[in-house]
Amino acid sequence: MVLALARAELKLLLRNKTVAVSSLLMPILVGSWVGSTLPDDAPPQAWAITLCLQLLVVLGFTVYFAVTAALASRREDLYLKRLRSGEASDAVVLAGLLAPVVLLGVLQSALVLVISISMGAPVPRSLPLLAALVLGMGLCLVAGVATSGRTSSSEQAQITTLPLFLALTGGVLVAIVGPMWLLLPGGGIGGLILHAVTGKGDAVSSAASLLVWSVLFSLLAKAWFRWEPR
Template identity: 30%
Template sequence: MSDVTLGTSLNRTLGLARFNWLLMVRNRTTMLYAFVMPLVPLGLLFASGGDDPDPTSGAATIGTALFMALLFPGYYNVLSMFVSRRDEMVLKRLRTGEIRDLELVASMALPGAAITLAVAVLTVPIAWASGLDLPLNPILLLVAVLLSIVTFAAFAVWTAAWTKTAESAQLTSGPVLLLALAGLMGAALPESWQRWFDLLPGAAVLDLTRIAWFAQDAQDGLDGTAGELSFLETWSHAAPSLGVLVAWTAVAVLLAVRSLRWEPRS
């Protein structure tokens, strides 16, 4: 693809993304889910800040905030937007012109992705003001967030395949939301169950947050001590969780591509 073609494609995608952003911010319910839900854990983190904050608790709170951003603006908003545009035949009409399929999907995912990245950036000053350390490996944290954004945007397109209306998305999104949130509860389960829950995307995001931000390995996360990993060691310790997240990204994208529908079922 030439530079001119790539630039034109990018301009079309950003133009559609700006339009989708405007529609999103005009919907009060969507904005409530998109902004308030991710900020609740961060508010609790700031309110509980003290002279000697617990890194394990901080990692769980920050991971939960990131996950709320991934689930609501990053997943649910894309799902409802895709279904409503499809049922109104907007997507079908747009595809008759020069707009490519990838541009359409990306333009719907970008507003949620922007909010998720904004939440990720906002966690840094809030965590620092709460007495927690700054992220040791922000590159690893960014990689985890970007992979998660792609994963849940793809899951949204997949879920849209069997979602008849935007209103029914409240029900059809349940399995993905349950799958995602179950990974956050693995630490509270018996050890024999934890290894299975560690394979879920929520557990991978939480582990990568703990390793990238607080340099905690598995044992640090259990006993509540501060991590002692170096910058390079965080990459090796993060490899299993990063592999789990990459696998979920690949599965989600494959499901989205195979089930993509641009118009309502007849």
């Protein structure tokens, strides 16, 4: 059931031009452009900042924005209501709808990483990099579910997702300025990427920041998410 829903949702995502461009094309273009601005002899610190920004853009566009826009659109056209009236549980329905976004996020993150390494970036340590991707993905998923409850269409998602998107990408300040920016939603991602590339920073505090924000947005998702239009 989850796979069937995921296949159908992937087709719907790709048909929506707003979501397709924002979640598929934009992260790759931004990631490639940011990586191309660094010289061949750039130090690890510079690459840590670059990789952090690339991953934050991928998670912000491909995961957070896409989840918000897709769920808002499916709710307004009563697709969520129809799915919920069937045999599948709420958890199965949400898993099927969110699975394509997770897959696209993983593929794009891997692609951006390969592009950066081919441009001269050092290979990051696997454990903190994996933690940044998994915990960051979880944060953006629950944040997208929460924001969708305050979004009436995929077009409006361009506005409702903007504040948190800026807070997410602001996590790059951890790699630029210091650990005080761990308080931002994306700060934990920045801290983990910094640790993965340079060995600096506190990986435990970074992971804890992401977990705290994920719990907060999980509570908001539970309070705000709606299955049908008001």
